[in-house]
Amino acid sequence: MGKARRKDRESSSVCTDEPKLYLEEAFLERKLPDIDLRVLVDLPAGLDYNEWLASHTIAFFDHINLVYGTISEFCTMSGCPDMTGPQLRTYLWFDEKGKKTRVAAPQYIDYVMTFTQKTITDESIFPTKYANEFPSSFESIVRKILRLLFHVLAHVYHCHFREVVLLNLHAHLNCLFAHLTLFDARFRLIDSHETEILHDLVVALKLLDGGGGTAGATVTSASSILAGNTNTSGGGDDNCAGAGIQSSSGNIGEPTHTSSIATSLSTGISTEHHHETPPQPPPQIASAQ
Template identity: 65%
Template sequence: MCHAVVLGVLFSFPSYLYSAVPFRKARRKEREGEGAGDPKLYLQEALLERKLPELDMRQLVDLPDGLDYNEWLASHTLALFDHVNLLYGTVSEFCTAATCADMTGPGGRTYAWYDERGKKSRVAAPQYVDYVMTYTQKTVNDETIFPTKYANEFPAQFESVVRRVVRLLFHVVAHMYAAHFRELAMLRLHAHLHLTFAHLTALDRRFALLEHKETEVLRDLEVALRLSEAAGEAGGAGEAGAAGGAGEADDASPRRRSPVVTQPLASA
């Protein structure tokens, strides 16, 4: 079964995730006199609602019996890409080289871009996000990496590709929380952002896709949304493996615990 079929069968929630809220961009006048972002605005109790709060993310990301591991990763990667791309599109008008001269995350975290030759460069947030979306779109459309035709196989390095894509998407999510959460809240899309973050976090906790140093910038939000407690029940060891890369994987788990090696097109 190709991952396109898996998406259609298993991922009903992405198709209606945004159906209840029209996608309109925030009005520029709503931003007059305001800074680039409100520190930790996303931690305010009134804004901690999560779309579809009854959805158990642990069940959503748990690999079903008999389903190929790479198929499962491909399905979730595509869903996350669509959600992050849609959400950023609603606030992209306010993410400019002037307002977001650096690609930042919470707590002053700054992300640098690495090109195909491994050259590190500092770029403005909109340029960084454009690089992320262009790279991801090109990657998921590549039949040799994300096969959709019968009998085509996933490449041996597929998991490392997914790690890179998820890492870059996490950077975009982190930037939206750090610099554009106010606009998303005014558009009443903050609950959708929380759900996307919860999905990404659950996937990482289940399969140890991100290093601990990457996700620590939003650890306080995990706690506020009560994601850490749920993740700790099923994926506590995964966090340790992601942080140090030295944990032993369960025999029945497809999770691989080898350290993540920094690759071109990833961020420092």
């Protein structure tokens, strides 16, 4: 029974460049509240650049992993024998020794998620303790993570957008793609050779102006439904929920990470990265002898 169902799912997943379902106007519809996309990605005054990269990178991982999880049962070894994207792009996996290997899409994506999870939980790379510094290679590590996560998005659009539509999650996928695209446009973190395969979607969603900067069009970011909140302001319609990246620390000594792209619009972008701050003694204690 289970095998028969898996066989049906495999046959329903067809990776083809034509037609591109994700470019059809019916699936480009989004609710666009009056908030400039640039407020989502511009580095706030006084905030460390690496902190900003870290907060967004963790959020991108969480949400792309979540989106892929909704359609992962349709991404099988036989249905997706290669890791492909639009324009018949094929991705090869490079191991720690630099050896490239052709692997099936689910295996490739498992490698991506495992590598990213291991990296963002490594205290020496994504520090959470006070006095632990970001490594000098931090930006290059972020570049690699975002490039790999982009590959996952490209594969979902190329091979599994039909399933995304059937699950009524296309508006949320588009919001996530918009956020990553604008973050990359702001900080130039992913090579244009990588992103060009979805440039037609960037144009269709009107994300960038002619100069490559953020457009005047507005959008909120990512999926309250995927974050577990189905009470959106759209009266039940597909909606991009509140904008922002929010990361907050727990009690000192026990930092917790909450990275969400589904923060209330009324709070704007509240970003306290997971990097722990030093304890401040109360004035009366500090002055006591």
